[in-house]
Structure formats: structure tokens, C-alpha cells
Amino acid sequence: MLAFFNSKEIKRAFTAAFVIAFAVILLLLSFREIISNDFWWHLALGKWMLATNSFLMNDIFSYTFQGQPWLNSTWIFDLVIFKLFESTSYIGLNIFRFFVFGGTFFFLYKAARLKNTSIILILSIFLLTLPQMRPFLRPEITYPLFLSFFLWALYAYKYNRSKLIYLLPLIEVIWVNTHGSFLAGPILTGIFFGSELIRAITRSDNQVRKLLKQPLLKTYFFIFLATVLATLVSPYGYKIYLLLYAIMSDQESLRSIAEWRKQPITNFLQITFIPLSTFILLTWASFILLIRTIKNCIKQRHTIPRFIESLPLEDMVLFGVFLYFSIQYGRLNFTFSILLALLISRHITPFLTRKKAALWITAFALLSFSFVLYTQHSNLNFDSGPRAFHYPEESITFTLNNKLSGPLFNNYGDGGYLIWHLYPQHRLFIDGRTPNLYDNNFYWYYRSLNNDNIFEKISGTYQFNLALLPNGSQLANKLSDNDEWALVFFDNASQVLTRRSTSTSEFIEDHEYTTYSPNMPEAAFNAFCNNDEAREKLESELERHMTEVKYPLFSWLITANLTIECDGSTHEDYARAVNFMEQAIELQPNNNEYHYKLGVLYLEIDRYEDALSEFKKSYSIAKSKQSLTGQGIAYHNMGNYQKAEKLFKKTPFLPGETPPEYYQIYGRVSYQLDNNKKAIELLHRYLDLIDIDRITAQDYLDLSHAYEDNEEPEKATEYLERAAGLSKPSE
Secondary structure: OHHHHHOHHHHHHHHHHHHHHHHHHHHHHHOOOEOOOHHHHHHHHHHHHHHHOOOOOEOOOEOOOOOOEOOOOOHHHHHHHHHHHHHHHHHHHHHHHHHHHHHHHHHHHHHHHOOOOOHHHHHHHHHOOHHHOOOOOOHHHHHHHHHHHHHHHHHHHHHHOOHHHHHHHHHHHHHHOOOHHHHHHHHHHHHHHHHHHHHHHHHOOOOHHHHHOOHHHHHHHHHHHHHHHHOOOOOOOOHHHHHHHHHHHOHHHHOOOHHHOOOOHHHHHOOOOOOHHHHHHHHHHHHHHHHHHHHHHHHOOOOHHHHHHHOOHHHHHHHHHHHHHHHHOHHHHHHHHHHHHHHHHHHOHHHOOOOHHHHHHHHHHHHHHHHHHHHHHOOOOOOOOEOOOOOOHHHHHHHHHOOOOOOEEEOHHHHHHHHHHHOOOOOEOOOOOHHHHOOHHHHHHHHOOOOHHHHHHHHHHHOOOEEEEEOOOHHHHHHHOOOOEEEEEEOOOEEEEEEOOOOOHHHHHHHOOOOOOOOOOHHHHHHHHOOHHHHHHHHHHHHHHHHHOOOOHHHHHHHHHHHHHOOOOOHHHHHHHHHHHHHHHHHOOOOHHHHHHHHHHHHHOOOHHHHHHHHHHHHHHOOOHHHHHHHHHHHHHOOOHHHHHHHHHHHHHOOOOOOHHHHHHHHHHHHHOOOHHHHHHHHHHHHHHOOHHHOOHHHHHHHHHHHHHOOOHHHHHHHHHHHHOOOOOOO
């Protein structure tokens, strides 16, 4: 067995497989949909700079901080992505992202190979960093790229006196104009200079003349100084440090963003779920290996100078510094993870005790697992733009086509997309540049807008009379409940509201939704079922919405819900609702709610096998009590009571709320399987859950039959009489 794995041909084949598969995983991570709102304002900045041939010094995108000093420290990234987007659309952006990711791991691999570590082992360790990756198309993806190049150049100079180190000041100039993490450059060169300074002091016996003559130390010092000076080579000079300080000290806005919050130290003392578990694993593995390396240095019983010389000072300081920043800011986990992967690959080889064949097999299994994981969840899409219906595209079009006037009130998460599409016609209330531009006080007020007093204060100060807000958001609900505002349009992502005034009264009269809204709870449908006038009004606005919106997913879903909930729905109503849900599934095939609703509709028109298929699809997307109950009902209707009972027994262990029909049909299944006592218990639970006007004669008959077979004739007669008091049960 070992001879087989140790042959050169097998080694080469395994290595080639690892490299190819790792590249495929990076491809899957790179060619995916745009999911970051910040991407859009970076795109707008690139467009603005090319159009004006200038650097931005003041805010132009918001009316709340219009003209305030604002520095664009990411202008190189902004120009690159705009030119790529302009020339190649999304595919060029994804190719760019792939090369950034590929470059990161290539430089990291080159640094790891300086210690002659196995290629397969290196890639296996790198795999553990992938769950920590943040594949957003934002300037932050360049941080690991710059970091890994610096590490490669610094280690290459330490071991091989590579001239790569002389490129670092130039790379730092690019870094400082690409992303705010540029300060890591001087930190890295400073760590290597400081470590070498400690060694040089021990070598020189504290003699300054000997100290100054050491070429390695002089080079590190020169590179450190040049890298520090390189941070000033930007359109903003020293002000870039003021911007960095302002961002990092802006606690009100920064700490309100989850990714910037401080991580509890207790996270490192417990087993957590992926992806944090891989980060914790890397941290502890790196720490243990460093301790073992230090322990081995102590065992050598060198003199003090030789002991200092043998210590991995750079690795120790890198671990401590980056661990500190990773705890302070959770979003830095990935960059710390790739450093940890390098440290592990540098220190693991001397401590390997397993046979190489076992290591290869383990690594290959890990690679296979990771490959399957990413192919299942990466949503590979070569020309991948925004997620379907994730952005308020049609609401923006409606706003522009109808020339609605601002000031515009918006949610900060949508700000980047609104900037890209609405500037210069509209400037924004707030956007994703929050910690860069908006001060603590303003952001506190924004976060407190659900308070009526705060809302009135801010509304009075900025006088916004137009709002574009996400459906279901607290602010959207707040305005919808406010008589001063009218809902005039909504798509699948957002809604447009305008303030009532004499100048907008005619427009509101033509466009306002008074009955239908995108946030209608399912419980509301019963009221429409029993009120012909209200139902007619709702259906009228549904029809209008279906003509206004290209893909009215909400209207299709509401129509399906209305059809299901109202007993008076006709066969034509069901056929129409089925058609709507089928269209919705075609547009969003991974929406479990659509599959579930289609399954319910199929049940109502006696297409039980089709219903079962849809419930299974819903269950495969998101396991829930509802979808499994639907399967059980379908099996019951097909007469497969044993299968239905098996599913009903599993249902309580799933997430979600238990639908009342679970108890009704489970009770009927139990009766068919001669478990009358169980049937009685379940049927009573069903009756207790639903409103009395929804109880049918068949429900009472079910109980009557169960009591009769359970030899309780008095109870059987009681519920038989109740059934007789209602309409005739369905056959």
C-alpha cells in the first residue's frame, strides 16, 4: 500500500488533482452573484472619476452631508472595477475576482514552500481557510492579496535574500490607494525589522558599530522606512491616516455593523459551528505548533544569542498582533486565517508522525468534502450579476419615470445601489459609507428612527418627502402606518412611498395602494374571504400590480394564498393560482415557500402525486414542519397511511410552526390504522387550534367515528349530532 502511494507517478497525479481541484473551488467562489451593496457605490465612484478626471475630496452622493470632507481611499479599485464592468459586464469582474483569490493563495503557497513543505499538505491546510472567505466584490478582497505578497517577499529575503523585498514600497503605494488595510504593510515590515533587530543586538554584543554593519538588518530597516513613506503617496497624503483613525474610532456606527464587532474571547474555548469553527481550529493548531517549536528551541540548550537566533520571532509576533486585531474586528478572521495557514505549514513538518500515505488519503478526503460543499452552495454563474429580485430595480425605474421629487429617504443598506442608479437625479439620506462619512451622532439618530420622537425630529430637519425602503423593514412599516404617507409602488425588493401634499394629491390618487401591501400577513385573508367588497378591492389592486411589475412575485403569492384560504374559490381560481406559482418557481426555483404553496394548491385540485413532489422539493430546500406535513397529507390522500404516519412522527422534531392540518390529517391516519385513542387526541387538538367557523361537519364525523370504534357510544352520538347541525359533509 505504502509503495503504491510513494511512487513518483502517483505522487504527481495526486498533486495535479489537488492543484486542479483547488483552482476549481476558487473558480466556484469567484463566479457568483453580486451580493454586496457597497459594490455599487464603488462602481459609481469609478465612473465619476473617469468622467471628471479628478479625485473626490468632498461628499457628492448624500444631501445630509453634502459637501462635507470625504476621501476616496479606494480609487484604484474603483477605477479597475468600473472599467471592467463597462467593458465586460459581470464576467470581467468575476475573472478579476478569480485572479485576486488565485494570486492570494499562490503568493501564500510560495511563502510556505520556502520551508520545503509538501504541496498537498499546504493545499490541505489552505482548504481550512476557505469557509472564512468573504467573496464580496469590494476592495477588501485585495487585502489578503497584498498581505500574502508581503509575507512571501519578506520570508523569501530572510531565507534566500530574494530581491522581491525591494518591490514592497511600490506595492505599498498601490495598497494605500486600494484599501484601508494598507497599514498592515508597515506593520509586517516592522515586525521583520524588529525581529531582526533583536537578533542583531545579541550578535553584536551590544556594540553599535557591529550592529550597524549587519546587511540584513540594514535592508529590513530601509524597506520598513520606505514602506512607511509609501503610505503617504496618495492624493490625500497624511490625511489618509486621519481617515483611518476616524473610521476605526467611530464606535457608534462601526460597532453596529455585525462584521466589525469584537469577538468574545470565549469563542476560542468552545466548539462552534462552521465557519467560525475552522478559524478556531486554525488558531489553536498554529498556537500549539508555535509552542512546540519554541519548546524544541529550549531543548537545544543554546547560549542566549543562539537561542534568540533560533526562535521564530517573526511568526510569534505575527500570530499575536493579528490575533489581537481579529478579536477586535470579526471581519478580519479570513486574513488572520490565511496567516495561520502559512504558520501551520511552516511549523507542522517537523512534527509529522503519520505515514505519508495516510496523510495524503486524509488530505484527499478533506479536499473531496470541500469540493462537494462548495459545488453545492456556491451558485456558479459565469455572467453573474445581482441576485434575482434582490435589488429595487423596478422601484427605481418607477421613481425616475414619474419624476418623483425628493429629498429621498432610504435604508443605508440599499444606498450603494441607489447611488449607482439615481445619482445625480437624487441624492441620498444615508448609504453604506456609514463609518467613512456619517458621524456617530447622525448614525445614532438613524438607528433610532423607529422612535416617534426621533423620527419627527429627523423628518423635520431634512424634510424628506419621498421614500424608497425595503419591503418588510421597520421603517417601511412605520411610514405605511403614517397617514401622511402613501404607498404608490412596490416591486419584489422595495416600496416607494410619497408624502401627501397638494402637489402630490393627484399622483397619489392615481397610484396609491389602499388595500394591498407587500407585507400582508396570511391571517388577514380570512377577513377578505368574508367580505365581498374588500376582496374585490384587493383583487383589483392585485391585477393592477401584475400589470405594473415585470415579475410580480408578491401578487402571485398573495393570489395563491387568497385562493387557498377562501372556501368560495372556484376551479378557475385554483388553475390561475397554480399557473402563478409555476411561473414563480421558474424564476426562483430554490424558494421553498413557492414549492409549498404549489403543493397545497395541487392538494385542493386532487393532484396528489404532483403535490407530494412539490412538498418534497420544499423539504429538500428547507426542512420544516409544514413541508413534511404536506407530504404526510399527500400520502394520506393517496391511501398510503403507513407512510403518512411515519412522516407525521418525524414532524415534531423539525423547525417551524406546526400547521393545524397536521393534527387533523394525523388524526385521520391514526383512525385508519385502528389507533382510535390517538386519533381522538389529535382531532381534539385540531378543533382547539382553529376558529369555530372553520370547523366542518366532516371534522365532527371524524371524531364520532373514532369514539364509536373506541367503544365510547355517548361521545360518538354527541359529535354525530354536532355534525348534523352543520352542513352536509363532503363525500
